[in-house]
Amino acid sequence: MNGRERTPSPAGPAFTAPAARRWRELDPRLQMLILNKVWCVGCEATTTIIEPTGHLVRGDLILEGTCLRCRGVVRRVVEGD
Numbered sequence: 001m002n003g004r005e006r007t008p009s010p011a012g013p014a015f016t017a018p019a020a021r022r023w024r025e026l027d028p029r030l031q032m033l034i035l036n037k038v039w040c041v042g043c044e045a046t047t048t049i050i051e052p053t054g055h056l057v058r059g060d061l062i063l064e065g066t067c068l069r070c071r072g073v074v075r076r077v078v079e080g081d
Contacts (some may be wrong), residue, residue, distance in 0.1 A: 017055035022061050026078075034063070034076060042055035049074050056080075 015023060023031065040047040052065035059080030067074045 014052065014056040016056065018056045019061055022056060022078075023054060025031075034078060038065075038067075038074045038076040040072060040074050041072060042070045043067060045069075049076060054071045055080065 003011060026034070035052070036048045038047055039045075047070075048068040049063060049065040050068050052063045054061055054063050056062070061074040061078040061080070063078065065081070076077040
């Protein structure tokens with residue numbers, strides 16, 4: 001783990017109940033990878049998503065939050081089974 005990675009902590013009140021259940025089903029190592037490998041259009045680079053929210057759309061987990069570097073909006077889709 002490098003100094004910029006964050007431990008997975010979402011699934012609080014900013015997640016819908018189904019999204020929180022889906023997030024908790026993921027291995028913590030995969031959660032960490034997902035949070036720390038988000039593309040930011042503003043930075044044109046991979047970044048860490050902070051203050052994420054989550055909801056499900058057609059079985060896919062949609063994470064939306066803030067870029068750690070530029071504070072722009074970033075999103076990550078975790079495809080369903």
